[in-house]
Every structure is written in structure tokens, then in C-alpha cells.
Amino acid sequence: MEYRINGPFTKEKFEDLKAGDTVLLTGTVYTARDAAHKRMVEMLEKGETLPFDIKNAVIYYVGPTPEKPGNPIGSAGPTTSYRMDAYAPTLLDLGETGMIGKGQRSQEVKEAVLRNGAVYFAAIGGAGALMAQRVETAEIIAFDDLGAEAVRRLQVKDFPVTVVLDSHGGDLYQEGRAAYLESRK
């Protein structure tokens, strides 16, 4: 199935999604990768407030290239998600509804997705130029010192993603491969 979903990204808007569906997202997403996740979880441990409202937030695992003059962002494809596995369940339990990245997730993340009715999307790895064209604005809102790893608020339009882990236990990496192999028998 193909969907268009506009923000705010509540879990109700994601509940019909199934692994393998393609979605065009329009709205606000936040960027965070390794260093930003580490800092955010440390902030929570110290009882501090996160730089953005995690409730109904979609986090995109990306560290873009610097933007050329006149462009909102540089190349902006997904980074490999498993490096965020240690931190993701904490954020999902606080109301994060979606993650955008690429690659396999841990059992703990899969359980947190199910428990919270969240979704894990994949963007196309290595297609950062294509992805950047769907970003309308980008603004650094925290951890400026981290450079490419700073937290940015992005406004995206028709941002193309594929559902990998849905809120019903579906996993495209297992199902897609199995379906293809079945077709070759």
C-alpha cells in the first residue's frame, strides 16, 4: 500500500501501516544520530528536558553534509540504525512514534515498537541527494557543537520512506526476503 501522512505524527496515524508499505511523510521530523542520542538519554537520566517534545516525534537518523548557499540542507540519507538501539527504547517509551533509518534493529527495539504502537521506517541508504530534495527547511535546535550530528528540526514534504517494523509485529527485512525467495522456488 502507498500512503501520504501529514504531521503531527500521532500513533493513530501510523496504526494501519504494515511492513512493506511505502509512505510519503509531510511535516516536522527531528534529526539525531549517535552522539545526539547519547546526550539526550544522559539528559533524561539527569532529569533535564529534551531539546524537543518527544511526544509524537519522528526522529530521522541522519548527519547531513553542510548545505551549499541557497539550499536548506546538504545530502541527507539515513545512517545505520542499530547504533541507536541502546537509546531508542527509552525514547519510544516517552512517546516517540517513528524512527527513520536503515538496517536491522535489536529485539529490544522491536519490543518497544510493539509496546508503544510505533513504526520504524527505512529511507534509501546511499540516496542522500534524492532525500535532501524533499527537505524544505532545516534548523539546528540543539548540540550545535556536534556539527553534522547536531539536532535539527526539518520540515519535509512527501519524504519517501518504507515501513520496516510496524506496530503489529511485521518486519520487512524478514518478510521481503522470504517472499522473494519463495517466488524463486
Added chain:
Amino acid sequence: MRTLDVKEITAAVEKMAKQTNHFLSNDVKRAISGRTEKEPWPVAKGVLEKIEENITIAEEGVLPLCQDTGMACVFLEIGQDVHLTGGSVTDAVNEGVRRGYGEGFLRKSVVRDPLRRVNTKDNTPAHIHYEIVSGDKVKVVFAPKGFGSENMSQIKMLPPSAGAEGVKDFVVKVCEEAGANPCPPIVVGVGIGGTFDKVALMAKEALLIPFDEENSDPYYAEMEEELLTRINALGIGPQGFGGETTALSVKIKTAPTHIAGLPVAVNINCHVSRHAEMVL
């Protein structure tokens, strides 16, 4: 003896840093379009078409192919009849990286220390491999390496009894374990033999071999073909969504080794297989 100012090396590195992050070589582009055409699984074909679209956008020169513009891997083949002047060759390479990544709006992805992790902010230092060769020329190869795929690479010191089957099984296992993580379709560089350090270097060098260049040893040419077939029978497919095209190319480099050893290294690259060379 010929003299060469290291400024020329700086200029070459700067130029290739900008170039490789926007333009793929023709062998890579041909491999991707060929696979797109014959990919039997519709989802996979769709992903490959998006990858081709991305290549076209990057060639406009505004947005790099991938946001991971890599750690700068530089291979220098220095002719023994060349006298390098004008300063340190290592500094010259790093200056080229600094300029290329700065002026080229490329991402700075290097941290000074692996555990304390503070970004150097200019993508230096480069990883430089120096080799002294005959002649009076200097060959500079520039290959920015993304770490999504680098992280999925593995090395194994097999016993000689494992033989060719053991080597092949290990290569396929590494690709299967990598799954969706390294942005398939992948490019697979295999080193066999040598020592622990040599085998890893050969695996990286194998990633620099043009896809359409046939291995001069028919034994290994056949092994490359067999490995490609086996990897593309795994069903992982582009981005791990399922499909035939898991790998675009497998290349093997070998070296003499010890009577007790059979080292094997698998260096994985993504479909954004970037490298260029200049002879000075």
C-alpha cells in the same frame, strides 16, 4: 631524478575529494543500470530506480551522492626516481582533504580519538597508504569510504584445512550477516593470504578494481563469479527489502602466506562505490 612539488598532490586530492562525492565511475553506473534492468522483483527494481535517480541528482554538483562523504582513504604509489619537494607529503595529502571537504561542502566525519570522540572538523587525517614503485611518476588514488559498510566488514584467520570452500563460506556469511545494514546492493572486496594486516589492505584494494576488469587468474575469476552468484541468491536485495540484487561486484586479491595460515578479509562497500586516480 625528477622533482615533484607536493602542492600537486594537494591539488589532486582536493580535486578528487570533490569529484568522487558527486560522480560515480562508468563501470559502477553500468553495473547499477544493468541490474535495474534485469531485477525480477518489483520492489527491488523500484529501489534501484531511485538509486539511479540519486546518481543523476548528485551529478548536478549541488548535493553529494551520500551524506557519508567518508573517511578519506588515499593510496600513493611513489616512483623511486621521484624527489618530492615543498614539504611533507603526508601534510600535503591532509591539506588536500581539508580543502576538498571544506570548499566542497562535504561532511566532516573524523574524530581525533576513537574513544574520546572529538570531531577534527576538517575530515583529517586521511588514511594514507604509501608504496614505493619503479619509475618517476606518482599515482594518487582517492577513495572516500563510508562507515555504514565499513562497519560490516570482517577478518578471519582460517586454518589452511578450511581451503577454498572455507573462504567462500566465510565471504557469503559476512554478506548475509551484513544484511540491510551496509546499503545493499553492495560491492565486496576480498583479501586472501598474506598476514593479518596485509589481508585487510588487499580487501580494501580489491574495492578499487574496476568492475569490468577480469581477474588475470582464471581460478580466482571463477571464484569471483561463483561468490557473486551465491551472494545474489541470498535474497537480501536492494536495501534489504528482498530481491536478487544484493551485490554488484566481487573482487579478490591474494598474496603469499605462511604454511600455518589462511587469512581472509571481506571489506564491504555500498553501491556508492567512490574512487578516482590521477598520475602526476
